Amino acid sequence: MKLNLPVVCALATFIVITDHLKIAVAEEFFKASRSKREEQYPSTYDDFDVDRVLASERLMKSYIKCLENKGPCTKEGRTLQQYLPDALATDCEKCTAIQKHQGGKVLTHILQFHRDDFDELLQIYDPEGVFRKKYSYGKEDEEGDDAKR
Missing domain, CATH: 1.20.5 (Single alpha-helices involved in coiled-coils or other helix-helix interfaces)
Structure with missing residues (x-):
């Protein structure tokens, strides 16, 4: 060839x-x-013991007061304050897998056991209501539930 x-x-x-x-x-x-x-958000606190905080009413109130700007903050609390608005607005797209898991635990706990604080935190960190609309969280849900009964 x-x-x-x-x-x-x-x-x-x-x-x-x-x-x-x-x-x-x-x-x-x-x-x-x-x-x-x-x-991604820094993974510095990925090993933070979230369960210990959730199990302690004193620690929970301390972190909630920090996030509501009504009390002192630890380093972890200040870091959470810094990234929470973006995490809520972007559906935690920059979160590590561990942060998503921990965040879900914390949100569920606060929603279940600290509802008034949850609503106040959403007013602070979700002023546009993006998170509330996307997941139907907020006081308007409770009012809607009452109307159905």
């Missing part, structure tokens, strides 16, 4: 171009995954 020089050149060019495209796609993939990790 005799090779045609123009065909060989075209084939070589095609191979080089596709290899460069593969490299470019791989580079973009790694950039995207790296930037996704960089966009």
